[in-house]
Amino acid sequence: MGPTTVTRADLAETVYKKVGLSRTESAYLVEMVLDEICAAIEHDSNVMLSGFGTFRVRDKGERVGRNPRTGEEAPILKRRVVTFKASHVLKNKIIRSHRRYIATSG
Template sequence: AITRARLAAEVSEATGITRREADLIVEAVFGAIAGALRSGDEVEIRGFGSFRLRSRKARLTRNPRTGEQIMVPPKRVPFFRAGKALRDRLNQEPSEEPLAAT
């Protein structure tokens, strides 16, 4: 799995900025996405995909240890849908993949 630190390191390497600057940029992007979702907006990144919130209803479930029934409250969860360009890149043969992001 790629971590936030590794993502920042790759941004730093690809752009020539310091790792600290890249880390700040990555954190700012994630913060902007979370903030937009929190305020009810959809985040669309052309060529990559879109993020939106989905609502989950309250539901009755069981505690697996005790068997006790528990009511889980309603909540909002993030949902990501990959864009066509990303899906196409993921389904290319490895030799066809471009060297730089487009």
């Protein structure tokens, strides 16, 4: 079984089922949380979600890259990027899940 994608609608549906808000309220709550995270990142704040991970904005310097199709060199301008570092709790959950998957498939 390959990886799946969790969407905003999936998150809202989970909130609806587990918290008991209406579907509309659940979707609104998910949007509010995501908007808050985005606003904090836009203002250069780190977003740390305990047990999940940390989003940070960092600067990347200018460098020379290559077009993978042609091999031609091209400058890559300096820019700001968002990085995510998973917490140890999340990393351990992934490791345990992987071990269970290997044990049942092998």
